[in-house]
Amino acid sequence: MVKETTEAHGGEVTIMSATTVAPALPLQEHRLPLSNLDLLLPPIDVGVFFCYLHPAPTAAALKEALAKVLVAYYPLAGEVMANGDGEPELLCNCRGVDFTEASAGDTELRELRLGIVDEGVDKLVPSKMAGVISVQVTKFKCGGAVVGCTFDHRVCDAYSFNMFLVAWAATSRGGSVPPAPTFRRSLVSPRDPSPRTYATNALIDRLFSPLSSASPPPPATVAATAVNRIYRIAAADVAALQVTAGPGRTKLEAFTAHLWQLCSMSGSAHQRLCCMGMVVDGRARMSPDGAMKAYFGNVLTITYGVNSIDDLRRRMALADVADDVHRWVREAATDEHFRGLIDWVEALRPKPAAARAYLGGTGGTKATACIVSSGMGFPVREINFGTGLPAFASYHFPWPAGAAYVMPMPSARDDGEWVVYVHAAPELVKVMEEEPTVFKVLENSYVFG
Template identity: 65%
Template sequence: MVHYDATKCHVDAEVIITTAVASTWTVAPALPLQEHRLPLSNLDLLLPPIDVGVFFCYASGNGNDDDVPSALALKAALAKVLVPYYPLAGEVVATAAGEPELLCSGRGVDFTEATAAGAELRQVRLSMPDESADKLVPAKKSGVMSVQFTKFKCGGAVVGCVFDHRVCDAYSFNMFLVAWANAARGGSSSVSPAPSFDRSFLAPRNGISSSVDTLADRLFVPVSRVPPPSTSAAPAAATEAFNRIYHVSAADVAALQAAAGPGRTKLEAFTAHLWQLYAMAADTSDRRPSCRVSMGVVVDGRSRLRPDGAMGAYFGNVLTIPYGILGAGDLRGMALADVAADVHGWVSEAASGERFRGLVEWVEAHRPEPTVARAYLGAGESDSMVCVVSSGMRLPVGEVDFGTGRPAFASYHFPWPGGAGYVMPMPSARAGSGDWVVYVHAAPELVRAMEQEPTVFRAPDGRRIFG
């Protein structure tokens, strides 16, 4: 497979892109809004103040502007869709108790137009988001969401977005993206289904439960109880983490699922494989070979809380993060099927509607103190290794068509400030391929383990994708 050296500035015909800002706008909702405050739900309050990015690349066959979205059309459609999705045009403020909540003010969304005149899309080092996505996804300075539209000299364009995770999860933002694209294609100005901000879905049952869910106590912890970091060798800091984007073929995904055993999902098989890669990485690092590896998975609870589909249009966070911890030596000696069974066990335990209701009440019992997911803290040992997998497989890449066709490539971008690894697979933009694109934020030793294995993780080739 292709191996990239992060110290090199050029690989074959690929270049490190530079962008120049042409103009910056604030796009307000097309209709006026009565200013009001919208409380965050108890499950929103589990999230720290972090931003999540995603970008979509649109290729131009003959350098024709008609082949890619225009900034004018994007802004006009954004103004329309911000009417039903008004929280994205607001800002997060603090309550008297110090908790975050939404001020729905209609301030708008910052929209930047930029150019990458010295490069073509096919030259972008897609595998190196620090050199590419960092230039294509805006850094949010204010508000809930920001957008950057970047034109390339080949005629191609990139639409990059970033949003405040406290306001919504990927499921919610996917709804917005589809509505935005539909508006750009000239679709109805009324969104169907309309997003729901009904916080009663996530209200505690009759106040605080008399017996707070013990699983919630195992999965989350008030910040006051988080142990201080060890003064000895600590896990890799965020500044030391590598950010990568990989392509995974449908054949490799299917092979992993088959090896994981009957009844295992693709994500469970992938998570089990990644968990074992962490164990291999421990052998090549300064950590003890017997160190422990913590692996978490982000689980959506909409269908668990309401199997009748009533939360299908709910906008906000409906997430929990179960995790497991195994010794690196144990992981290396286990069959993939056994590791996948372990993943399935702790994911299933946390994924029921009753567990989500218990988590809502657990948060209520600890408010207003903020909390943190234990999955990000690992085994509590200085040399433990930590990773969380968050599935982006529901991202409707083909539906993010702003009137000029589906994107040629898309990926999440989440170089978050935490010390834990973060891995997010999503469907490839290539229609019907079954391939995955995987965003990775992880310690250097894990990235090396990924790139040294003969299959699964490969660098995406911009020359093949964009021609």
């Protein structure tokens, strides 16, 4: 038995045991290349956690179902290795998933201050070890549990990992399991090389840069001093933002515009520009017929806009900012952009590239930056492992980049409200908490009744 104790709000979290869960059926070892869109992701990990009241799923039941679902999701049981060109690729070797069982001792689940992530909630999400994903199940005195997972973003995006979570939960319930995922790289392969397809693309050159030629990133003040919080937003406030943003603007565009204005208020005196980025999923753009619905991997781009802090603070109404957001999201949300991005990476390989939004757009030291990634597809109402739905769930992404990261997702209460994970500098968090209408403190009474 392995015992390792860490502090958490209200008590300690003790690691009781650690094991590896392999697929229930053997698989011939082979290598699976990462796609060109996968190669745009740096080696970063993404976490997610689910809180279950008594009776909570047991570690034994979760491990049994995990072994079964890994037969279809076998890359998650492998390892990321470097190929001969130094690029990452998947070694599908049935290594298995690192699975940790932990105890919160005398702590009750209702004692967790979920909104203050840094006060112990992060101890419930495992650090990824050598494999692709890690799982931790933490039991509480009340009989409740938190199931936390961490996955390698180079292997899949949130859409893909959501597929896995839904299949895992369905397998645990013994019900009908969703169709198996596809790992067909031909769905995101480059087009036949030609001067036309591999020519310089103005939009891609604006959004991405080869790492060797990118400007040095600004001082990583966000990464070094960032705090992690979870807020909630009332459904009525989301709707009001959308109305204020103007006709034809989505809720996410309105939210992003509002956040952009808040970011401008948190900038220091020497910062003159504010960059706001958004992660865009390309599945529906590349395959409107749904052919990529089951594709497992990254199908993402990161688009952005840059405005002066003075304009965002004083001269631009929310509708004007939302118009700007809509414009730069629309220009990247096309099949041609994603196909061109795949071609662009192919022409660049094996040299790596990065999204310029991470660097504040221009890469200059006078720009503050924030990235919004929609988690509105988070299937919180489907992650029932046979003992009931989670009382709460959220992503957890304390990434090391120098930009803030914000991820809205649906509340587990299914009441139209949003839960928003925030990884940002204290200055931005202060502005968000002082803003009177949108970001609300996540109280335990909201989560646990």
